Amino acid sequence: MVISRSWHDQVALFEPLCFAGAGDTILLLEDGVLALQSPITLASFLAKCEASQVSVVAMLDDCRLRGIDNKYPQIDLVEYSAYVDLVVAHDKQIAW
Amino acid sequence: MSAQKYLYVITKAPYSNATGIEALDAILIGASFELDVSVLFLHDGVFQLKANQNCALSDSSLPAIKQFTKTYKALEDFGVDELYVQEQSLAARGLGESDLLAPVKLVNNQSIKALIAEQDQVFTF
């Protein structure tokens, strides 16, 4: 057996939230939408987002592609036209 | 108008990938634009700054891997204002400030949030 990946996991979902502030939006894109399949951690993530006034949206087609249903009323599924509008509405986009 | 603020975030360790080398290229260009440039090391990115990296291989018949991380020491001379390191990334890897090859500023998540908020542009590597 060979291990060539780092031992240290990246906390992909929670970390951007630590750096996000009121009015920011977190878009789950590509494999980001897999977060919708983590019932235990996603609930606390969404609670923290709500508390810090950060909204969460997920790319509709990336969910569809992967056969993932959105069971969370707090998460809006968006299309690319909405992604464009989000970029216009916020002063910068950061890809984590 | 004051100089625009550009932040370059490095999240990956060196050598297994070209991320550090190509981040450094971008940082040096940013600094040449007279921008207000700073760099933030997160996660395994803190290993970019680990002291005592040794590129001398046990097999001297092969060319050594380029020790590009020396450039981090010189960033100050190129006008890069600050190297920030996330405190918890360093601690989680059993490292302290004295294990690093250059002087840095340790920051917690609250400071990183403020740092990111004041940037005009953020590049992530």
Added chain:
Amino acid sequence: MNFNILVTGALYSSQSAYSALRFCRAAAAAGHSISQVFFYQDGVTQANQYSLPLDDEFDAVSSWVEFSEQTSTPLVVCVSAGERRGLMSEEQVLENHLGAHSAVGSNGSLHSRFTVAGLGALHQASLESERMVTFK
């Protein structure tokens, strides 16, 4: 609004080209302009004219070319990131004396719709445009 797009994900191995293209098309459809699409790191591989996906697969290179032709959007490849990965125009192949000895042949591997520039072009465009959007 004016967007500067940065693409860093590899051709075929990542969804980067697909996501970036969908975004660019949506932005153009909404009346926004794209000052350039800049390819850096592994993203430079999205300019390889010799890419040959299967018939039923997404053809990133052709899709970029088509988008660029329809919208007059410049497609810019980082020169050093490209050369390190064998992505070169015919001119670069000759300049570097690679010629017939090169895996890419003397034609160059870079699709002619793409141009090469330094990282200065990325920074210049990010200063001049209103938003930078990155696709990894």
